[in-house]
Amino acid sequence: xxxxxxxxxxxxxxxxxxxxxxxxxxxxxxxxxxxxxxxxxxxxxxxxxxxxxxxxxxxxxxxxxxxxxxxxxxxxxxxxxxxxxxxxxxxxxxxxxxxxxxxxxxxxxxxxxxxxxxxxxxxxxxxxxxxxxxxxxxxxxxxxxxxxxxxxxxxxxxxxxxxxxxxxxxxxxxxxxxxxxxxxxxxxxxxxxxxxxxxxxxxxxxxxxxxxxxxxxxxxxxxxxxxxxxxxxxxxxxxxxxxxxxxxxxxxxxxxxxxxxxxxxxxxxxxxxxxxxxxxxxxxxxxxxxxxxxxxxxxxxxxxxxxxxxxxxxxxxxxxxxxxxxxxxxxxxxx
Numbered sequence: 001x002x003x004x005x006x007x008x009x010x011x012x013x014x015x016x017x018x019x020x021x022x023x024x025x026x027x028x029x030x031x032x033x034x035x036x037x038x039x040x041x042x043x044x045x046x047x048x049x050x051x052x053x054x055x056x057x058x059x060x061x062x063x064x065x066x067x068x069x070x071x072x073x074x075x076x077x078x079x080x081x082x083x084x085x086x087x088x089x090x091x092x093x094x095x096x097x098x099x100x101x102x103x104x105x106x107x108x109x110x111x112x113x114x115x116x117x118x119x120x121x122x123x124x125x126x127x128x129x130x131x132x133x134x135x136x137x138x139x140x141x142x143x144x145x146x147x148x149x150x151x152x153x154x155x156x157x158x159x160x161x162x163x164x165x166x167x168x169x170x171x172x173x174x175x176x177x178x179x180x181x182x183x184x185x186x187x188x189x190x191x192x193x194x195x196x197x198x199x200x201x202x203x204x205x206x207x208x209x210x211x212x213x214x215x216x217x218x219x220x221x222x223x224x225x226x227x228x229x230x231x232x233x234x235x236x237x238x239x240x241x242x243x244x245x246x247x248x249x250x251x252x253x254x255x256x257x258x259x260x261x262x263x264x265x266x267x268x269x270x271x272x273x274x275x276x277x278x279x280x281x282x283x284x285x286x287x288x289x290x291x292x293x294x295x296x297x298x299x300x301x302x303x304x305x306x307x308x309x310x311x312x313x314x315x316x317x318x319x320x321x322x323x324x325x326x327x328x329x330x331x332x333x334x335x
Contacts, residue, residue, distance in 0.1 A: 187219025
């Protein structure tokens with residue numbers, strides 16, 4: 001009888017170990033969980049000493065995590081976490097490619113925020129047009145990065161998509177690109193010449209990049225916007241308001257807090273973002289009670305079911321500023 005019990009115990013331990021191992025096996029699903037609310041004045045460095053006496057504008061993010069079987073079960077019980085298949089998030093791209101693309105998107109967000117803010121405040125800036133590298137393939141030369149703005153091919157000026165594409169196609173297997181690459185200081189892009197080789201893809205010689213018309217900005221007084229590990233374009237509107245605050249174009253009342261999410265276009269148009277439900281949870285946990293979101297995502301923010309959080313939808317930078325005036329977050333504006 002004792003021998004049989006030992007066999008049962010041994011079998012039970014083996015089963016337990018097997019279950020534990022299975023619980024840690026990654027699966028093709030990802031979770032969206034509430035992230036953090038971050039004061040933008042701590043990220044934007046324009047040396048405005050008056051900022052310390054003002055209230056706070058917060059940007060916010062979400063935590064994206066690949067699930068295991070065990071985490072999938074645990075997270076399914078948390079109403080603040082949404083679970084999606086990998087294909088719904090990454091499409092046909094792999095997660096590594098998405099990360100590099102988000103770096104480029106963050107560069108674009110900073111550029112657009114500067115243009116929108118400086119335009120609203122009537123400040124001077126210089127636009128440098130070109131063709132942006134949106135994404136790359138694993139075979140693409142590491143010398144070219146998402147976010148690079150192409151302005152010449154093999155030494156010849158090329159700042160439109162049609163010209164860049166034509167010049168790359170007619171170039172030999174080895175070519176050079178002149179690009180503007182973002183630096184640690186917004187408004188001070190670095191001009192670089194990079195050399196790369198073409199490779200064979202589906203019977204064609206290519207460099208393995210996705211391109212789109214774009215621009216960067218040059219400022220008389222460049223400044224830093226720190227983003228750490230945060231990628232993507234969703235902080236664009238928050239950056240714009242933060243820059244306006246640093247420029248003195250808007251003044252946030254002392255003790256006031258507002259959280260903001262949404263992309264920004266150079267013309268001030270606000271675009272939709274993801275994870276707004278989780279962001280609502282994050283901002284409320286940070287003690288914020290007013291949340292400015294893209295107009296189309298008010299319902300998503302309210303789906304978090306937070307009764308004490310006022311959600312306001314906007315379509316433009318001007319509407320966002322008007323809303324902040326209405327709710328007495330701003331004391332004044334100079335736009």
